[in-house]
Amino acid sequence: MIFLALLQTTQIAYNAGSHLDALMSRLAVGDKDALAELYHETRAAVYGFSLSITKNPADSEDVLQETYLKIWANAERYTAKGTPMSWILTIAKNLSLMKLREKKRHQDLEPEEWDMSFHIPDTAGNTEDRHLLEAALNILTDEERHIILLHAVSGLKHREIAELLDMALATVLSKYHRALKKLRKYIEGVEAND
Amino acid sequence: MTDRELELRFKKAVEACTPDVLDKVMAECDNYQDKVIPFERKQNYFRKFTAIAAACVVIAGAGIFGFLNLSASRVASIVSLEVNPSIELKINKDEEVLEANAMNADAEEILAGMKLKGLDIHTATNALIGSLLKHGYIDELANSILLSVEDEDSVRGDALQETLSEEINAILTGASVNASILSQYVDGEVVDAVSQEYQISHGKAALIEHILAANSNYTFEELSKLSVNELSLIISNPKNQVEAVKATGEATEQAYIGAEQANMIAFAHAGIEESSVYDLEVEIDYEYHMMVYDVEFESGDVEYEYFINAMTGEVVEYEKEYAE
Structure with a gap:
């Protein structure tokens, strides 16, 4: 089963984890160029994943911005055990879920508005x-x-x-x-x- | 169109539709003060409106304001996090933090410089877990966190406990930390007296009560001196199963010699070869006022039980019985 999954995924893995790892190490010591590079390499992944949760472009644009600020502020806390992409996406996921929760609390949408296309x-x-x-x-x-x-x-x-x-x-x-x-x-x- | 082509086309579409916020990120990153707490700058959008709104509130009359204020300042739940630092967050019914209290000296270090008041409990918990990681309180030697929720409404308390536990798990997984999270609903009134007597939190007192209900060989006093990680290891022993406490992940044994090493010490002491051993069972436990590995096995016609000091590997006690 695991082999099957590996066969299917190795062909499309597009980002060498070690490159992102190197960027994370530079970020941890406050290198802003590394932040810009990381942003260019991962922004579509962050925005796309956030959009799949919030279904709201404006909210996901906020999440996109917040995610990189949080990455910048917490880079030193990142440990090399996991992949940087999983770490970044976990941050994006949590921020997106918070957006959803904020909305639920502050906006009483009518039920028919929930499933807006x-x-x-x-x-x-x-x-x-x-x-x-x-x-x-x-x-x-x-x-x-x-x-x-x-x-x-x-x-x-x-x-x-x-x-x-x-x-x-x-x-x-x-x-x-x-x-x-x-x-x-x-x-x-x-x-x-x- | 192959799967690969379809994925590439989709990827290209997402890339093309992703807005560019790099300039904003670069402009703000130096001023990003509250390191683990998002949404602070969000208020900037509303700064002008806040001033007007504040003026309106004053005009609207002290009566209504007073009523709303009373409801917002009332403690609805108490969420406590205990690793070794023990932190208590009092929140209102809107899940906003009213008070963050350090329950021991280590917790003061964690809370220093954090402005948790007014944040929602989810953001505050996120911030606290980040700070606990940063200060090295959750690592490979001690990875257990006790999350306790006290609430007058047990259904709400249960739901909050479950959500927070999942969120903590997600944060730690994201930080590539294998942690063990124990979560429980606590009736504060029931454990208040005993927690005061032993100078421990309501959460830890409730956890100990649960363990004692499962295994009466322990005393409250001895368990009160153990760390959350040690208590978590005790619960992992099948004879001490505690249903009221939900556990995810495994408490680390890396501070100890490990089950494998304990087995070897017991076999060597008994003077037998590993190949002759059968029905081997080893569990970590608390006996003789210390963490021990309880190693039971048979060899030939003899049944053995060893208690090995989990820290030092010393044989604390052993029994040998000839099978009939």
């Missing part, structure tokens, strides 16, 4: 990119969305996703495949209409 601002990306992202946020379940984002954008391994989301590896794998299937169906549908 998702919309990316027109200023971001091109139309095709926006639509694909909107589709992912609208047609996937919460768990499928978290998993596909973590795997495709963050380059996390299925095993790491299982740990981060506190799910069984087999569940992560089956939801991942279901999510890919749904996205493929969406893209093929769009292309057929063009």
